[in-house]
Amino acid sequence: MTNSAVRQDVTACILCSRNCGLSVEIENNQFKKIKGDEQHHFSQGYICQKAARLQHYQQHADRLTSPLKRQADGSFTEVTWEQAIQEIADQLVHIRNTYGGTAFTSVGGGGQGNHLGAAYGRQLLYAMKSFYAYNSLAQEKTGDFWVNGRLFGSQACHTTEDVEYADYVLFIGTNPFQAHGIPNARDTLKHIKKDPNRTMVVFDPRVTETAKQADIHVQLKPGTDSYLMSAMIAIMLREELYDQAFIQQHTHGFEEVKKAFLAVPVEQYIQKADVSVELIYQIVRDFAKAKSGCVRIDLGIQHTLNTTLNGYLEKLLYLLTGNFGKQGTNNLHTMFVPILTNTDERNPKYRRTVYHKMFPISGFFPPNILPDEILKAGDQRVRAVFVDSCNPLLTYADTAAYEQAFQSLDLLVVVDVAMTETARLAHYILPAHSQFEKWEFTGFNLEFPKNGFHLRHPLFKPQGNTLPEAEIYTRLLEAMKVIPKQFPILSKIAEKDSDKTAFLAYFTVLAASFAKNKKQIPFAASIVYRTLGKTLPDDAASTALLLPLCMQYAAQHYKAVKQAGYLGNRLNLGVKLFQAILKQRSGIVLSQHEYDDVWSLIAYKDKKIRLAIPEMLIELAQLKQQAAKLSDSFPFILLAGERRSYNANQIYRDPAWRKVDAEGRLRMNPHDAADFGVETGHTLQCVSEHGNIQVVVELDEGMRQGVVSLPHGYGIRYRDGEPIGPQLNRLTSTEHCDPLSKTPYHKYVPVRLERVDA
Numbered sequence: 241m242t243n244s245a246v247r248q249d250v251t252a253c254i255l256c257s258r259n260c261g262l263s264v265e266i267e268n269n270q271f272k273k274i275k276g277d278e279q280h281h282f283s284q285g286y287i288c289q290k291a292a293r294l295q296h297y298q299q300h301a302d303r304l305t306s307p308l309k310r311q312a313d314g315s316f317t318e319v320t321w322e323q324a325i326q327e328i329a330d331q332l333v334h335i336r337n338t339y340g341g342t343a344f345t346s347v348g349g350g351g352q353g354n355h356l357g358a359a360y361g362r363q364l365l366y367a368m369k370s371f372y373a374y375n376s377l378a379q380e381k382t383g384d385f386w387v388n389g390r391l392f393g394s395q396a397c398h399t400t401e402d403v404e405y406a407d408y409v410l411f412i413g414t415n416p417f418q419a420h421g422i423p424n425a426r427d428t429l430k431h432i433k434k435d436p437n438r439t440m441v442v443f444d445p446r447v448t449e450t451a452k453q454a455d456i457h458v459q460l461k462p463g464t465d466s467y468l469m470s471a472m473i474a475i476m477l478r479e480e481l482y483d484q485a486f487i488q489q490h491t492h493g494f495e496e497v498k499k500a501f502l503a504v505p506v507e508q509y510i511q512k513a514d515v516s517v518e519l520i521y522q523i524v525r526d527f528a529k530a531k532s533g534c535v536r537i538d539l540g541i542q543h544t545l546n547t548t549l550n551g552y553l554e555k556l557l558y559l560l561t562g563n564f565g566k567q568g569t570n571n572l573h574t575m576f577v578p579i580l581t582n583t584d585e586r587n588p589k590y591r592r593t594v595y596h597k598m599f600p601i602s603g604f605f606p607p608n609i610l611p612d613e614i615l616k617a618g619d620q621r622v623r624a625v626f627v628d629s630c631n632p633l634l635t636y637a638d639t640a641a642y643e644q645a646f647q648s649l650d651l652l653v654v655v656d657v658a659m660t661e662t663a664r665l666a667h668y669i670l671p672a673h674s675q676f677e678k679w680e681f682t683g684f685n686l687e688f689p690k691n692g693f694h695l696r697h698p699l700f701k702p703q704g705n706t707l708p709e710a711e712i713y714t715r716l717l718e719a720m721k722v723i724p725k726q727f728p729i730l731s732k733i734a735e736k737d738s739d740k741t742a743f744l745a746y747f748t749v750l751a752a753s754f755a756k757n758k759k760q761i762p763f764a765a766s767i768v769y770r771t772l773g774k775t776l777p778d779d780a781a782s783t784a785l786l787l788p789l790c791m792q793y794a795a796q797h798y799k800a801v802k803q804a805g806y807l808g809n810r811l812n813l814g815v816k817l818f819q820a821i822l823k824q825r826s827g828i829v830l831s832q833h834e835y836d837d838v839w840s841l842i843a844y845k846d847k848k849i850r851l852a853i854p855e856m857l858i859e860l861a862q863l864k865q866q867a868a869k870l871s872d873s874f875p876f877i878l879l880a881g882e883r884r885s886y887n888a889n890q891i892y893r894d895p896a897w898r899k900v901d902a903e904g905r906l907r908m909n910p911h912d913a914a915d916f917g918v919e920t921g922h923t924l925q926c927v928s929e930h931g932n933i934q935v936v937v938e939l940d941e942g943m944r945q946g947v948v949s950l951p952h953g954y955g956i957r958y959r960d961g962e963p964i965g966p967q968l969n970r971l972t973s974t975e976h977c978d979p980l981s982k983t984p985y986h987k988y989v990p991v992r993l994e995r996v997d998a
């Protein structure tokens with residue numbers, strides 16, 4: 241990697257779950273030009289405007305360059321890696337041995353682009369005998385995962401949607417034009433819009449960029465989706481628009497569901513959403529009749545009232561119409577990197593939290609309860625927290641509660657590439673290589689029937705005295721004496737021969753070694769890293785853990801992996817996959833299934849879907865009593881966290897990356913603004929029951945009256961300056977959340993607005 245010459249390379253975008261392939265021009269260890277990579281199997285050259293700005297992630301004033309230790313006066317001093325690792329390891333061992341497994345939690349572990357490090361970080365939980373993994377998925381998607389557990393038999397069964405091929409698409413609570421989340425979103429939307437035989441319906445309180453492309457926009461009142469969707473299902477049942485043959489062949493529990501939904505007062509519920517009754521009837525009839533239909537949802541129903549119920553209703557819409565397991569419908573997909581595990585709360589082996597007695601969903605605990613588990617759980621409280629790839633001080637509900645909780649910890653360690661708001665509270669800050677300075681990947685490969693994977697190689701020389709997460713966590717485990725520093729037998733066999741069969745010999749010895757010493761299995765990532773890893777070319781040690789994943793995937797999906805073009809037998813197909821992953825720099829196709837294979841992905845033994853979920857049918861019945869009346873003190877609903885053209889979670893810190901919307905403005909209807917006598921650019925105070933922030937107004941005809949919206953991803957204190965844009969979570973509360981999954985109601989925050997001069 242010479243510095244001055246211009247060179248071409250490929251990588252992927254790290255800003256959202258699509259991880260589009262990038263073709264980049266590099267000069268002086270910097271990005272010069274960024275385009276879409278046409279060789280990438282999935283994005284095929286597509287990118288959005290945010291990716292072109294990635295130099296602002298790679299290099300900026302808040303990048304960390306050395307391990308830091310906080311001093312008594314609150315300032316930070318540079319320390320060596322040896323000192324930082326040894327001191328942290330000693331404290332962790334002390335905390336574990338004195339207080340046991342409930343005293344430690346991890347927070348985060350992989351954002352939108354970096355899941356390789358998370359595989360190493362996860363080992364620390366086992367080393368601490370802790371169960372408590374908190375992350376951002378558990379403040380948005382766990383309600384959905386819980387429903388999947390009941391419908392399909394495992395919380396690791398995850399659904400995807402074939403929007404590109406659907407004749408009739410329902411977008412409920414999502415704005416793919418800005419947020420993406422579906423393949424090549426803007427192109428996909430354009431194709432549907434242009435095709436007279438295909439229909440796009442958008443359910444959103446705002447006239448979004450997606451709504452503008454839609455055939456039908458249902459501009460419902462925020463927080464009323466559960467009423468609207470249950471009315472839609474009731475119409476489907478009353479008019480017998482459901483797919484009888486599908487239900488008969490593939491499901492259980494239909495009669496219970498039918499009975500529950502026939503009790504829904506259709507007209508009354510549609511009116512609660514304040515939309516046209518006839519229009520909803522028409523949508524249900526056309527959706528049910530369509531050759532293929534699918535439903536795509538996101539935070540608009542996951543960050544609002546009745547989160548988990550919404551997830552159930554949305555899935556019933558496609559299941560009852562038989563829009564499942566075919567082209568252009570919703571499907572299950574395979575998971576190469578097992579991000580989700582099945583931790584059904586009815587199984588007592590999954591340890592609950594001390595204070596809230598909260599159970600994990602798909603392996604994760606919800607950030608909404610963590611401040612209480614630190615502050616209120618007495619002797620068994622959480623005392624040590626490791627934060628990785630996450631900035632909870634800004635992104636989790638109730639910033640003040642997080643500040644108080646994190647300041648009270650015995651040990652807070654932050655692993656990040658940048659000096660974040662959370663890092664400023666840490667006892668130790670451990671600086672990682674950026675995602676373009678190390679081997680990386682994401683586990684967001686959620687496609688069906690063709691699924692893929694993209695291993696990214698390092699593009700740049702690492703800055704300063706940073707390390708990749710694989711090395712950081714492995715050193716920690718070694719210093720804690722959880723794993724030995726040497727594995728002579730494994731190292732020897734790994735080094736012996738690096739021809740094609742060597743991986744197999746290594747894998748066999750590894751499996752035998754784990755069979756003898758089961759206690760080492762949770763630390764497989766670091767063990768493989770230190771042994772096989774050392775023999776991989778191009779310093780790719782941290783990717784060695786992909787070998788066991790490849791072996792597992794190839795065994796599980798043998799036919800589909802072969803169908804994707806790999807030559808191999810039952811023994812070595814996984815090795816072939818691993819070799820292809822290491823070699824193909826624009827990513828690979830992992831597997832090619834048939835649509836019918838979807839049934840094999842259901843976890844229930846009889847491969848049938850359980851339509852009736854008792855907890856959800858109870859919540860459905862309770863909707864009747866639910867009163868969503870706004871108090872006079874807080875007459876507006878704030879949608880706290882919109883995706884716009886220039887926000888990308890907390891991944892960019894340097895505000896210079898934004899071409900528009902520097903202040904992260906409050907969108908409001910002009911009639912509402914007139915009541916306050918304010919115009920675009922004026923300032924208002926936004927007050928919730930919980931806190932208040934100043935906001936800059938932007939008039940937007942597309943907002944419903946009484947509804948205002950602020951963007952997610954602002955409030956960063958770049959170079960330790962004043963926060964830039966809204967610190968949204970000063971307004972939100974940890975208690976304002978779904979009763980089952982504890983995911984926050986960020987899209988339904990009651991607020992009032994005040995003139996600053998008032």
Ligand SMILES: Nc1nc2c(c(=O)[nH]1)N[C@H]1C(S)=C(S)[C@@H](COP(=O)(O)OP(=O)(O)OC[C@H]3O[C@@H](n4cnc5c(=O)[nH]c(N)nc54)[C@H](O)[C@@H]3O)O[C@H]1N2
Nearest residue numbers: 413414415419443462463538539540882883887888889987
């Ligand atoms: N540009 C950009 N893209 C991103 C991100 C980013 O920060 N910036 N973040 C990524 C991440 S982490 C995520 S999780 C996704 C989220 O992606 P999305 O969920 O699609 O994005 P949002 O803008 O948060 O919310 C979607 C829509 O929900 C609508 N909505 C609000 N309340 C309601 C309601 O009660 N009912 C209905 N039906 N709709 C409602 C909003 O008006 C909004 O248009 O985006 C990803 N992509």
Ligand SMILES: Nc1nc2c(c(=O)[nH]1)N[C@H]1C(S)=C(S)[C@@H](COP(=O)(O)OP(=O)(O)OC[C@H]3O[C@@H](n4cnc5c(=O)[nH]c(N)nc54)[C@H](O)[C@@H]3O)O[C@H]1N2
Nearest residue numbers: 351376629630631635655656657658675880881889890952
């Ligand atoms: N009110 C409100 N709050 C919200 C939302 C909302 O809509 N409204 N959205 C929520 C959603 S859906 C999400 S997903 C979360 C997102 O919020 P977070 O989970 O906090 O994650 P990111 O914003 O992705 O933060 C990524 C962090 O990882 C660091 N990082 C980048 N690369 C690396 C690396 O290679 N190694 C390490 N160790 N660190 C790295 C970045 O510097 C940054 O600090 O926010 C949530 N918070």
Ligand code: SF4
Nearest residue numbers: 253256259260288291
């Ligand atoms: S932000 Fe998302 S959609 Fe845009 S280029 Fe990056 S990965 Fe692709």
Ligand SMILES: [Mo]
Nearest residue numbers: 376377380539
């Ligand atoms: Mo998210």
